[in-house]
Amino acid sequence: MVDGNREADPWSVIHDHLATGRFQVFGCTVMPGPQLQQAVPITRQVRETFPDVTTVWGGYFPSNQPAVVIRSPWVDYVIDGPGEAAMPALLLALAGGTPVDEVPGVIFERDGRMVRTPKAPIPDQDVRAPLPLDRLAERYPIAGYLPRTFLGRHTHAMHTSMGCPFTCSFCAVVPIYQGRWKARSADLVADEVLAMRDAHGVDAIEFTDNNFFVAEKRVVAFSRRMVGQGVTWWGEGRIDTIDQYSDATLALMRDAGCRMIFFGAESGDDEMLASMDKGGRQSGAQILRFAKRLLSFGIIPEYSFVLGFPRPTEAEVWAQIHRDIAFIRRLKDQSPETEVILYLYSPVPTEGSDLHDQILAAGFAFPKTLEDWLSPAWENFDLHRNPLTPWLTPAMVRHIHEFETVLNARYPTRTDFTIGNWGRRLMQIAAAPRYRAGVYRLPLELKLMQRLRRYTRPEVEGFRAETN
Secondary structure, three states: OOOOOOOOOHHHHHHHHHHOOOOOEEEEEOOOOHHHHHHHHHHHHHHHHOOOOEEEEEOHHHHHOHHHHHOOOOOOEEEOOOOOOHHHHHHHHHHHOOOOOOOOOEEEEEOOEEEEOOOOOOOOOOOOOOOOHHHHHOOOOHHHHOOEOOOOOOEEEEOOEEEOOOOOOOOOOHHHHOOOEEEOOHHHHHHHHHHHHHHHOOOEEEEOOOOOOOOHHHHHHHHHHHOOOOOEEEEEEOHHHHOOOOHHHHHHHHHOOEEEEEEEEEOOOHHHHHHOOOOOOOOHHHHHHHHHHHHOOOOEEEEEEEEOOOOOOHHHHHHHHHHHHHHHHHHHHHOOOOEEEEEEOOOOOOOOOHHHHHHHHOOOOOOOOHHHHOOHHHHHHHOOOOOOOOOOOHHHHHHHHHHHHHHHHHOOOOOOOOOHHHHHHHHHHHHHHHHHHOOOOOOHHHHHHHHHOOOOOHHHHOOOOEOO
């Protein structure tokens, strides 16, 4: 196992492993963005240096963009979705020289045609063995995975479920799981959290599930186990789901250490929300009401908004941007403690949705080769910073980013624990006149201040995290 985040030169380590002749398969998990930028040249080097080694890619990028991956000269197979069953079955087929057609969840090319086997079922999360962290620790000390964040001194990232039962048309999870969801039971999750606390001093958990809060009963059972255990936690959920939780459940979550929850607010415009096909009952009024409700229990809502969705005309795109900015200001006026993260809309290939049809009609197209994906512009696209979409003009993108700069200075994120109370207050004072007047153009003084303070932007970097 080679962790590209923990190696100064991952290729040299991979090269030395493959040069022993012990390994016949090179597997690489690939997310869009920085992981893709590293995976492409390394996979190319594997093929050029060890042409007899079979290469397999898994992860969100190849599952959502299989054609461009499998038609490259460097990747032989793609694991389509969860790999717990697919990867071992593929390895057995390759070792035994049997056809891979019966292996679930695999994509490959045969006679110039892309072959896609049926998706593998999501494995039962309760029967899987605990992660073999002792094997990982043989090369990478576990402490290196437990940074200090705003949640605690030693923060551990955990994934306790797979998929999401909702089918939002803009979400990259949907094509992979297609509305399926399976979770590890509350007691087993609590057991793992407490084991990490006792073994490694973990005092905070970042639940990276696509939707941790699908089932209130599971959340209640987990929270009861965690009361008084000295562990704070964060997770991702849906507004219209958790808004149906009882007050007793929200109070229990707070007492159990829940400090912040990330939500896809997306837009305050009900018509825009409907076009996203979020599959629930979320509305602009609910977004406002729920923020106030959650804060009353001492849990911080972290709302993401996506600006720049396709509209029929340039004027309508501008109008939608202005409506969303006005809604965000209204939210901050009502509940200033609410965290707000802004993204530019980046299309995902969720075929068959209205949104997908709109982006095609507007002239958007993904790169045709892996080399094209390596351009800096497409890396920023994957990070939702540069949309490369024909309906968004440079002036629109600039206006959104300038508003974001002013907003972040007026309401600095609490997830950056390094800027201190004085640094936070200075930025707020500097941004107040601009924010109050609605003047966002060229906020150079605020950008300079944020750079000097090394202000962390959650929309790009996630939580501020520092090694202990």
